[in-house]
Amino acid sequence: MNKYTLLVIIAFISINLNGQNNLKLDHNELKTWYLFDLTNDSIVGISAQKAFTFLNNKKSSEVIIGVIDSGMDIQHEELKDNIWLNKDEIANNKIDDDANGFIDDVNGWNFVGDLTFQNYEYERIIMNPDLADNKKILNKAKKLYKTSFKEAIKDIKSTKISLDRLEKSHETFTKYFNKSDYTFKEILEIKTLEPDLTHEILEVQNYIASINRISEISPIYNPIDLNTKNIIVNRISALKKRYQTERIQTSGNTVKNDYRATLGDDLTNIDDTGYGNNNVSVNIENEEHSTHVAGIIRLIRNNDKEVDSTNHTLIMPIRILGSGDEHDKDVALSIRYAVDNGAKIINASLRKEFSPYKAMVYESIKYAAEHDVLIIIAAGNESLNLDLNFRYPNDSKDLTTEFTNNVIVVGASNPYYGKNLACDFSNYGKFNVDIFAPGYSIFSTTPNNSYNFKEGTSMAAPVVASIAGLIRSYYPQLSANQVKEIILNSGTKINFKVNTPGSLNKKVAFSELCSSSSIVNAYNAIIMADKLSNEQ
Structure with missing residues (x-):
């Protein structure tokens, strides 16, 4: 998760809770x-x-x-x-x-x-304009496709940056610990002056602080458990799935491939x-x-x-x-x-x-x-x-x-x-x-x-x-x-x-x-x- 995504989440939560009667519910009550x-x-x-x-x-x-x-x-x-x-x-x-x-x-x-x-239905309408009741609906479908495609391009770029960044971090920590199932607690206990490793540790510290801040704003989200293994590995796996989906959405084939035909x-x-x-x-x-x-x-x-x-x-x-x-x-x-x-x-x-x-x-x-x-x-x-x-x-x-x-x-x-x-x-x-x-x-x-x-x-x-x-x-x-x-x-x-x-x-x-x-x-x-x- 990159810093931009975290800021968006924090802002979204703050907006949704702004003005509500002082939050009293804890995680279990929610x-x-x-x-x-x-x-x-x-x-x-x-x-x-x-x-x-x-x-x-x-x-x-x-x-x-x-x-x-x-x-x-x-x-x-x-x-x-x-x-x-x-x-x-x-x-x-x-x-x-x-x-x-x-x-x-x-x-x-x-x-x-x-x-x-x-x-998506707007893609089906573009593939077959006869599905539109009128020209207004057809134009609306085309406009929605263009907007959605632009958003998908932004999303895939953001996902790729996050994915590359996490894979580099995982490679660095795996090499240092000589294992892949390390915990954040182990990362925070590293004592080093090596610049690359110090940078990776700082990124983890910022990530933990951001997630914990989100959990303070909204009890829906749990703070980071430092003893949990494979946090970065699991995040990489989730990002890979998202990236695969976004690649399909931005391939240009969604208005060519009729998935339903099979x-x-x-x-x-x-x-x-x-x-x-x-x-x-x-x-x-x-x-x-x-x-x-x-x-x-x-x-x-x-x-x-x-x-x-x-x-x-x-x-x-x-x-x-x-x-x-x-x-x-x-x-x-x-x-x-x-x-x-x-x-x-x-x-x-x-x-x-x-x-x-x-x-x-x-x-x-x-x-x-x-x-x-x-x-x-x-x-x-x-x-x-x-x-x-x-x-x-x-x-x-x-x-x-x-x-x-x-x-x-x-x-x-x-x-x-x-x-x-x-x-x-x-x-x-x-x-x-x-x-x-x-x-x-x-x-x-x-x-x-x-x-x-x-x-x-x-x-x-x-x-x-x-x-x-x-x-x-x-x-x-x-x-x-x-x-x-x-x-x-x-x-x-x-x-x-x-x-x-x-x-x-x-x-x-x-x-x-x-x-x-x-x-x-x-x-x-x-x-x-x-x-x-x-x-x-």
């Missing part, structure tokens, strides 16, 4: 802040423990939540017992036992097969199904997103004590994402796959700017509505007003009217009750975003039995999906439409002005950021669901 209660903890969480206490000893039923996302680690210690199992399919016999059109789909389906790279399906034909494969765990080392989302839906943790009231939830993994944009056809078919195989809730933590075959997706959303399935969609992370900007998938064709009532679009919120309650990166919209949910520094599962913090509306959406899962498990008689209305009408109402995402100086009423003017609240939702259920 792992579960989104479960806290505003009244008891002064943190705008979802009041999870209150909800679980109310539900104690109540009968629950199984509910399946489809996760349309990237590859998922279904063997993770916290997920493996709650991964959906297709009981009508015999594993690995190469026969479509349940005649659903997908061979050996024991745990879900992977619509993009072994692909790890996909084109799957052999007709992208214009929604009836052309069965492509892809049954391996839902492809490329999980580089695709942490889905595993993190699943953990948010699946389990609740309270430091060392697990408070787990989500055993009713089964996760159905559906892979449509690699590096690049998802195809509309895959989005549409993944929704139908989830519906046809028993999901009552679908989480789609994905958003893109262009959607050439959006009609396919609209019809699938309607199909889900007809089968009483609720869809939760992340609002996106561009600080955009979605009442003025189309993002896909969505439930409005004109930005003013919804064509169905089974979709919840979710923005991301911060822990602290104040002007920075809305995450600075979150998209928003009085009409086209329904509710906000915790999306800052969410601690959850990552591949290979690991855990980490991530942030984004991608993390906020599964918080809502998890609450929807609770409601549909304990009150299965309630419809998808009713669950949506319960969630939107039971949130923590925010009646003050906040900073508009993307601007520290422009304040608006929270009611201008989402239709419910609320942060989702599990306890309030359960109380409302219980009351409505008893009245039916």
Whole structure:
């Protein structure tokens, strides 16, 4: 990590935390802040423990939540017992036992097969201008490609400088210690006047100081453990992966190579199904997103004590994402796959700017509505007003009217009750975003039995999906439409002005950021669901 990158990170963290009520949460508390209660903890969480206490000893039923996302680690210690199992399919016999059109789909389906790279939608439009609805969209795609390409060139230069620098440092320290698994503690104990070695030691000291400063600004980040081995080696490995990806993005071939062609399906034909494969765990080392989302839906943790009231939830993994944009056809078919195989809730933590075959997706959303399935969609992370900007998938064709009532679009919120309650990166919209949910520094599962913090509306959406899962498990008689209305009408109402995402100086009423003017609240939702259920 070079000095420039560190300064950017420090500045970003400082901006995001500026003005929040004096940070009180330590590293462990941050792992579960989104479960806290505003009244008891002064943190705008979802009041999870209150909800679980109310539900104690109540009968629950199984509910399946489809996760349309990237590859998922279904063997993770916290997920493996709650991964959906297709009981009508015999594993690995190469026969479509349940005649659903997908061979050996024991745990879900992977619509993009072994692909790890996909084109961005603007690249597909440049390759095939007929995909653009009009010339304005075509020009917009070309402009976005040029901007993205320039940024990628800058990124790859920065990555290469950092990589070369670290490899030189590693070579120097390996030669000095006659081993490669040295620690920072050993480096700091070196006594030398040799100029090159002294310079390398100084670089390590600066790196440690920078990381520790970041950890002081935000407890999400741990300070450097000087006894940890292979810190530089692991950083080199990560940079090499990034460099490989950036080389592909800057090769000029991304608007020439149709990565999708290897799957052999007709992208214009929604009836052309069965492509892809049954391996839902492809490329999980580089695709942490889905595993993190699943953990948010699946389990609740309270430091060392697990408070787990989500055993009713089964996760159905559906892979449509690699590096690049998802195809509309895959989005549409993944929704139908989830519906046809028993999901009552679908989480789609994905958003893109262009959607050439959006009609396919609209019809699938309607199909889900007809089968009483609720869809939760992340609002996106561009600080955009979605009442003025189309993002896909969505439930409005004109930005003013919804064509169905089974979709919840979710923005991301911060822990602290104040002007920075809305995450600075979150998209928003009085009409086209329904509710906000915790999306800052969410601690959850990552591949290979690991855990980490991530942030984004991608993390906020599964918080809502998890609450929807609770409601549909304990009150299965309630419809998808009713669950949506319960969630939107039971949130923590925010009646003050906040900073508009993307601007520290422009304040608006929270009611201008989402239709419910609320942060989702599990306890309030359960109380409302219980009351409505008893009245039916």
